[in-house]
Structure formats: C-alpha cells, structure tokens
Amino acid sequence: MVEEHSTATQSIQDNVLQAREAAPLHSDGKMVRLLDHFKREWQLYVMLAPTIIWFLVFLYKPMYGLQIAFKDYSIFRGVAGSPWVGWEHFETLFSNDQFLRAIGNTIKISALNLIFGFPAPIILALMFNEILNARFKKTAQTIVYLPHFISSVIIAGIVITAFAPTGGIVNVILGWFGIDSIYFLTRPEWFRPIFVGTGIWQEAGFGSIVFLAAIAGVNPSLYESAVVDGANRWQMMWKITIPSIMPTILIMLIIRIGNIMEVSFELVILLYQPATYSTADVVNTWVYRQGLQSGQYDLAAAAGLFNAVVAFVLVMTANTLSRRYSRTSLW
Amino acid sequence: MAGVSLSNIIKRYGAVQVVHGINLEVAEKEFVVLVGPSGCGKSTTLRMIAGLEEISEGDLLIDERRMNRVAPKDRDVAMVFQNYALYPHLNVADNMAFGLRIRRMPKDQIATTISETAAILGLTDYLERRPADLSGGQRQRVAMGRAIVRHPKVFLFDEPLSNLDAKLRTQMRAEIKRLHNRLGVTSVYVTHDQVEAMTLADRIVVMNDGRIEQVGTPMELFNNPVNTFVAGFLGSPPMNQMKGQLTETGARIGSAEIKISGAMNGDAGRDVIIGIRPEHVTLEPGAQTSVLPIELDLVEPLGSEALLHARFGDDNVMFKTETHGDLSHLSGVAEVHIPASRVKIFDAETGNALSLGG
Ligand SMILES: Nc1ncnc2c1ncn2[C@@H]1O[C@H](COP(=O)(O)OP(=O)(O)OP(=O)(O)O)[C@@H](O)[C@H]1O
Ligand SMILES: [Mg+2]
Numbered sequence: 024m025v026e027e028h029s030t031a032t033q034s035i036q037d038n039v040l041q042a043r044e045a046a047p048l049h050s051d052g053k054m055v056r057l058l059d060h061f062k063r064e065w066q067l068y069v070m071l072a073p074t075i076i077w078f079l080v081f082l083y084k085p086m087y088g089l090q091i092a093f094k095d096y097s098i099f100r101g102v103a104g105s106p107w108v109g110w111e112h113f114e115t116l117f118s119n120d121q122f123l124r125a126i127g128n129t130i131k132i133s134a135l136n137l138i139f140g141f142p143a144p145i146i147l148a149l150m151f152n153e154i155l156n157a158r159f160k161k162t163a164q165t166i167v168y169l170p171h172f173i174s175s176v177i178i179a180g181i182v183i184t185a186f187a188p189t190g191g192i193v194n195v196i197l198g199w200f201g202i203d204s205i206y207f208l209t210r211p212e213w214f215r216p217i218f219v220g221t222g223i224w225q226e227a228g229f230g231s232i233v234f235l236a237a238i239a240g241v242n243p244s245l246y247e248s249a250v251v252d253g254a255n256r257w258q259m260m261w262k263i264t265i266p267s268i269m270p271t272i273l274i275m276l277i278i279r280i281g282n283i284m285e286v287s288f289e290l291v292i293l294l295y296q297p298a299t300y301s302t303a304d305v306v307n308t309w310v311y312r313q314g315l316q317s318g319q320y321d322l323a324a325a326a327g328l329f330n331a332v333v334a335f336v337l338v339m340t341a342n343t344l345s346r347r348y349s350r351t352s353l354w
Numbered sequence: 355m356a357g358v359s360l361s362n363i364i365k366r367y368g369a370v371q372v373v374h375g376i377n378l379e380v381a382e383k384e385f386v387v388l389v390g391p392s393g394c395g396k397s398t399t400l401r402m403i404a405g406l407e408e409i410s411e412g413d414l415l416i417d418e419r420r421m422n423r424v425a426p427k428d429r430d431v432a433m434v435f436q437n438y439a440l441y442p443h444l445n446v447a448d449n450m451a452f453g454l455r456i457r458r459m460p461k462d463q464i465a466t467t468i469s470e471t472a473a474i475l476g477l478t479d480y481l482e483r484r485p486a487d488l489s490g491g492q493r494q495r496v497a498m499g500r501a502i503v504r505h506p507k508v509f510l511f512d513e514p515l516s517n518l519d520a521k522l523r524t525q526m527r528a529e530i531k532r533l534h535n536r537l538g539v540t541s542v543y544v545t546h547d548q549v550e551a552m553t554l555a556d557r558i559v560v561m562n563d564g565r566i567e568q569v570g571t572p573m574e575l576f577n578n579p580v581n582t583f584v585a586g587f588l589g590s591p592p593m594n595q596m597k598g599q600l601t602e603t604g605a606r607i608g609s610a611e612i613k614i615s616g617a618m619n620g621d622a623g624r625d626v627i628i629g630i631r632p633e634h635v636t637l638e639p640g641a642q643t644s645v646l647p648i649e650l651d652l653v654e655p656l657g658s659e660a661l662l663h664a665r666f667g668d669d670n671v672m673f674k675t676e677t678h679g680d681l682s683h684l685s686g687v688a689e690v691h692i693p694a695s696r697v698k699i700f701d702a703e704t705g706n707a708l709s710l711g712g
Contacts, residue, residue, distance in 0.1 A: 048659040145628035247406050252453030252504070253427030262452070 066204040091326045096321035098177075103267060105321075112325035122326065125309040133283040135219045141279055143223045144230030147273060148258060151231065152238050167228025179293035183208060183222050208294065210304060211302040216240070222287060237271035238264055259281075276347055277353050281338030284330045306330050355418045356507040356540050357382045358403060358626060361702045363412035365398050365564075369412040374564045376410065379433045382626055383538045385531075389551040390561035390587070396544040397512055404433050404510050417507055429540075432501035433510040436517060438493045440485040440500075447472075448480040452693070474533070491522045502537070509541040515550065527553055548588050552576070560584050582627055582705035585698060590630050592659065594671045597702065598628045604644075605699065608667045613644045613694040626708065629698035632661070635690040637683075641693040653684050660684055 058342040061068060076172045087102065092112055094105040116122045147167065154160040168180060185192050185234050186207040194204045241264060295303035305328060314323025338353075346352035360381040365373035378610045395671065401407040403414060405426030413662045414421045421429050423587075432453075441451050454464045461499050472478045475495045485493055494514060501509055508633045513527040515523045531554055534541055544552055551558050552572045560575065560583070565566045568580045578583035585593045598607040602622050605612045612628060648664040648671065650696075660681060674691055699708040 129427065241435065242439065244435045244437055244439040245441060247404075248433065248435060248500075249452070249456075250406065251404055251426045251433045252500075253456045254452075258456060263441065266441070269443070 028206070045272070088215075089324060089328055091321045092325040094321060097240060097318075108321075112173075113324050113329070114331035115322060116326055116329065118321050120210035122306075122309060125304050125306045129305040131302075132215055132218060132286050132305060132354065135215055135221060136201045136286070137279065137283070139219055140223050140227070141276065145268075147227055147231040148234035148238060148244065149264065151235060151255060152264065153260070164228070167231070169228070170225045172321055173225075175287075175293060176287045178221065178225055179290060182217065186217065193331055209296065209298040211299045214295065214299045221290065221294070225290075233275060234268055234271060237268040241267040273345050273349055273351045276303070277341045279333055279339060280341040282333045283337055357384070357415075358540060358542065359415040360403070360506055361413045362413075363399070363402060363414065364410045365395070365407065370690045371410075373402075373640055376566055378559060378566065378569065380540060380542060382540055383536050385541045385554060385556045386559060387543045387545060387551040387557075388559045388561055389545055390567075392546060395560045396546070396561055400433075400510050400512050400542060400544050401409045401668050402430055403431050403508070404483075406433075408507055408684060409508070429508075429637075430506050431508040431510055431586055432506040433512065434497050435634075436513040438485070438497040438517075440493060440496055442485055445482050445484055446477060446488070446496050446499075449485065449496055451502050451690075453500060464476075467503050471503050474502070474536075475499050475511040483631075490518050491526060494518060494526055498533070500535075507540065509539050509543075511543040512515050513545055516547070517560065524551075530554060546555065547690035549590065552588065558588075561589075576587070578707070579629075579698070580707050580710075582629070582700045585629050589631055591672045591674065593629045593631050593698070594669070595627050595629050596666065596669045596671070597701070598626055600626055600699070601687060602696075606695070607646070610646050611644060612646075612697060613642060614697045614699060615642070615694045621629035627700040627705070629700060630671075630692055630696065632672045633693055635673045635675070636694040637675060637687060637690060639691045640693060642694040643692065645689050645690045646692055648687070650685075650687050651673050653681060662687060662690075679685040691712045698712060 031345060038201075044279070049288070089104055090106065092108055093109060094102075094107045095108045096102070122129065122211070148330060151160060151164060154163065188204050188206040193207070198204065205213075207217060243264050245267070246259055248264055284306060286305045286307065290313070291305055291308050291313070295308070307330070310323045310326045310330075313319045340352065342352050358378075360376050360378045363373060363376040364371065376399060378386075379385075388399060390396055398407060402409050403416075405421070405424065409422050416429055416431070426602065441452065444452065450468050450471060451464050459467075468481070470476070472481055475498060477492070477495055477499060477663060480488060480492060480496075485496065489627065490497065511530075515526050516524060516698055529554075530543075543550075543554060549689070556571055557569060558572055558575050559569050562583050568575055568584045570578075575588050578587065579593075582595055586595065596607045598605050598612070602613045602620050603611075605626065605628055624627055634643075635646070639645070646666060647660075648666050650662060650664050651670075652663040654661040654663065655677060658677060658679075659674055660677045662675060662684065664671050664673065664687075675684070677684070700706060701708055
C-alpha cells in the first residue's frame, strides 16, 4: 500500500515537472529559443562564420549560374536574360562521342585510383606502424610526405622528365635491359598507369597520416593482451589494427567514392596531350576545353551539373550502404 | 610446481630505477596480492612477470624455469587488464576464443571450452554481444573468461576491479575468490585497495617506492606490521600513530602513561611512535588498559559502529566503537582505554617496529 502510494505521488510529481518544462517551449517558440541560444553562444557562431561565408560565396552563389545549363546562354544577355532551352544541352552532350568517351575515361581512371590509390596510404600507415626505430620512421615519413607539398606543375615536370624518350631515367633503365626507348607520354596505353602512379606517389604519404592517427588511437592494452595470448605482429595487424581502424577506412572510402567524378584535373591537363586524349580526356578536362576554350559555357555547365549529380548519388549510396552494414557513416 | 619466483628483480627505465631488487616466492596455487600506493611499482613488477616489460636485473622463474628472456606467449601466463582490453570488433565468444585461435586449438574444442567457461561466469546469454553492449561487470567477466579459457599456469591481474562501482566490486571480488578456490591456479593480483588485498589474498605483499615492505598473510600484516608504513597502509581507518617516549615501565604520549606488553629492546627516554588501531580501544576500563584523555570532535555513525574523530594533544586520532543502536552515550566521551596487548611501538626515526606485541 505504502509503495503504491509513493509511486502514485511520484508520477504526479513527474507530470508536474514535465508540464513546467514544457510550458515555456510552447509560449516561446523556436525563433525565440534560437535567439536565446545565439545570445548565449555567440562566440561559437563567430568562429563558425568564416566557414559559412566561404560556402556561401564560393559554393552557393555560383549555383545561381547553374541555370545556364538549361539556357541558351550568351555573355551579352547575361544569366537572367538568356532564353530557356530545357534539356537541349544534355541531349547534345549525350550524343557527343567525346563527352561519352570522357565519362568512360573518368570512370576507368577513378576505378584504377580506387583499386590502387585507396589502399596505398593504408598499407603505408600499417608499414610505418611496424617500424620500431624512431629515427628511421621519422625520416621515412618525411620522405613520403614531401611530394604532397610540391605543386602539381612541378610534379608533372618531374614525371615528364623521368619518362622523357631521351635521357629520362625510366628509359635509361630500360636501355640497360636492351629495351628500346618508349615515348610514354604520347602513348595512350601508358597514360593511365602513369597518371595513377603519379597520384599515389604524390598523395599516398600524406593520406597515410589519417590512418596513422587512427592507429595511434587504438588502445595499447589490446596489443599487450594479444602478446600475452601469443599473437605475433602479423596477427596483431590483421586481428587488431585493421579492424580497429575500419571505421576510418570506411569514412575515407565514402569520401573517395563521392569524389569519383573528380579526377585530379590539373594533373591531367599537365600530363595529357592530344595524342593521349583517347584515354586521358576526362569530364572535367572536356568541360574545361569546351567551356573556357571554345566558349560554350552553357554546354560546359550542363556537363558539370551532370558530374555533380552523379557524385551526389554515389556518396549518398556509399554512405547508406556503410551505415547499414558497418554502423559507420559520414552523417 | 607452477610457482613464481622473483629474485633481486630490478627495473630501470633509462637511468631511473623504479623497482629496487624484489625477492618474492609465490607458491603453487597461492593467491598473492601486491598492494601499495600509486607509483610504487606494482604494475611494473606484474608486467615483468608477464613479459610485457623487460627485466633489467635479477631472475624470474615460473615453474622452476628461468623466464627473463622467454617471450610472453611462451610463459604460459594469462593477464587481466584494468581496462579489460576487450577487442571492440569481436563479440564475447570471439573475444574469449582469441587466444585459443591464435594457438590453433581445434574448433570443436574451442567451442566446448568457451561454453563451459561462459557457464562458470554466467555469460552464456551474452556470447553474441559486442563489448560495447555489456555492462562494466559483464565486461570484467569476459576479460576473466579470456584468461580462464587458456588454462594458464599463472593468472596475472592488474587492478581488474578498479573501474567498477563499489557494490559490483564487492560482488566481483567474491567471484574471483570463488573462482580461485575452484580452479586453484597460481595468481598474482595487483591492487591499491587494501580491502581487496585483505579479502582476496593468501599472502599480501606490501610495496612502497619500488621495494617490498612486508610479506605475510592478511592477519600477520594486520596484527604485526613491521613498520609504520605497513601499519598505516592496512586497516581502515588506518592505525593511529602518535609521537611518544619509552619509559621504565612502558611508554608515554605527552602526559599520558601507556602500558605496554612484551619486553622492550629500547632504552627509557627513547623517541618512539606509538600505534593504536582505531577498533582496539574500549570506552570502559579493563584489566590491562591505560587511559587516553581525548577531546571529541565529531561522531560519525556507520550503523552498528561509529567513528569517533578526536584530538589528543597535537594529534588527530580516530577510534571505532560499537553503537548498540544508540549514539547518545558517545557524545560525552572524554577518554578511551587502550589494552596493553594492542599497543604497537615503532622507532621514531626508522619507523621499524620495536616490539612484536604480546
Ligand atoms: N615507461 C616508463 N618510463 C619511465 N618511468 C616509468 C615508466 N613506466 C612506469 N614508470 C615509473 O615507474 C614507477 C612505477 O610505476 P607502476 O606503473 O608500476 O606503478 P603502480 O604501482 O602500478 O601504480 P598505480 O597504482 O598508479 O597503477 C612510477 O614511478 C612510474 O612513474
Ligand atoms: Mg598500476
């Protein structure tokens, strides 16, 4: 009886408390609460401001111009003044062999990048993690981080020099084995391996930092416990390190998939030439040539929009799949 | 047979020596608890036994075999860590099976071992869960299970209960004790909690500053601490330690004459520290008791007992007494009575015990 009584009192008290808490919410409304929050935490909003402004100016404002993808645009009439043409530019695009080829090239290069370029920094990070000598580790890390800080122009210059038909280091070495000099950069079949390889050389080291940080976050007593249980270094890598950094790997993979249509545009421009367009020309370089060099801004905008929509769908899909199957997701 | 023997074990980190020559024999099936204040080298000693830290000097024997240069996996020890060290990506069953799989135990044998151990630990219903979905006590049990399935020669525990709340700690403490009685595996257990040490240990090793202060059964250490450190460390609340002098007939604290029992090997007038456990005083005079006049400060009721906080001269002292369900008779206490047989005498300079009691 006593207990019943007290639970009843309890629930009445709970109701009163709830009612009291709920009351101001209704009378104040969302805006007022937001303002209150803003007043209290304005320092945080100030810190957030530069990022928001950057997004507005560089990403949202240009979106206004996207409408020219559906217009017969001329600079003289301006964005607003140009007449609507509906899907005409998209029809032109998808009946254009060069554009279709560019899509194919983009997908092929991205696939190679994903297959070879994505695991590279993970493998590097795992290897660094196994190096016990601190000095050797630091030196090795510095050397592989370095290319990231060199401008793509110089990177391309180094690659072009290295693969030059006369005096290029690659051909010199091939010469030792009696192989005739190959002019790699004019050969369509060599463009993709060289491009993907260059990308790995340039970014794998720097990309490994994320994974090294993830590895550093693994609880050291997991390894100690495994040592006592009899695991060797190889087993610890497979059974502890890799599963522990799997969330990071998946997040990086989602981001990577979202960028699949964004093949490193500068590097393609710097390394390709008309002779290798058949394998090297990607959507972005095609857009660049059509839009800026031939002045077909509306067509280029349509291609760019198509690119963005594909990327959006891909990243959504990857995120959903990852969330469903591994409980890891970007958002 | 599967005992552990440490002789003159020293540990240095670079030039800093943190363990200064430890000698300890752990008999087969014995449960030995290393206890001491933070930073005294308990974990370091345990980790040297496990092989996670290199031994700078001295000999470590497990089961009569020198282990200094033997890899951890070949020492046949299992360790339970303070933070449990469970693999977050594996479920309970896989966590427990980890060490067995590494050792390539046949699958069906692993399955039976896991289910037997899970039954002992009450984990049968949780085998499919990930550690993140378990309570602290359940995780702790999984960590124990992972050690048990290996059937090692020696169990090593590094503060396995310190992440649990007080109630669960008491409960798990009893479970560990029961488990040890059942499995009878030689165990070395590290804790800084003296209650855990007293309740679990066959023998306690009190460490301080990289040295062993005293080794003995819980009651030996409680009754006959070899120095003021051990006296102050074991027992709750700790032993009262007051400055005093020896006299012709006994001892003196300030103006109070204290009767002692047993022969004194010090001269009259020698400075000493006089130790009295809070629970050993009485409120009524007895046959061989001395009076200690006190100024009562505070009475803390604990239920059947109460703590008396008081001052005697410059010293803060604490006593524990029966309440018999009533506090009224405690408010006016102005003196306590000290049985001669309970008085401990320590050298004022070295802190070493002078009498071993009567
Ligand atoms: N890697 C290290 N380098 C230098 N000194 C260390 C290192 N590891 C531990 N120490 C020192 O060794 C001493 C003993 O450490 P240990 O971890 O064994 O203490 P502990 O008794 O387990 O303490 P706690 O109860 O806090 O766990 C400490 O003074 C500590 O600072
Ligand atoms: Mg410790």
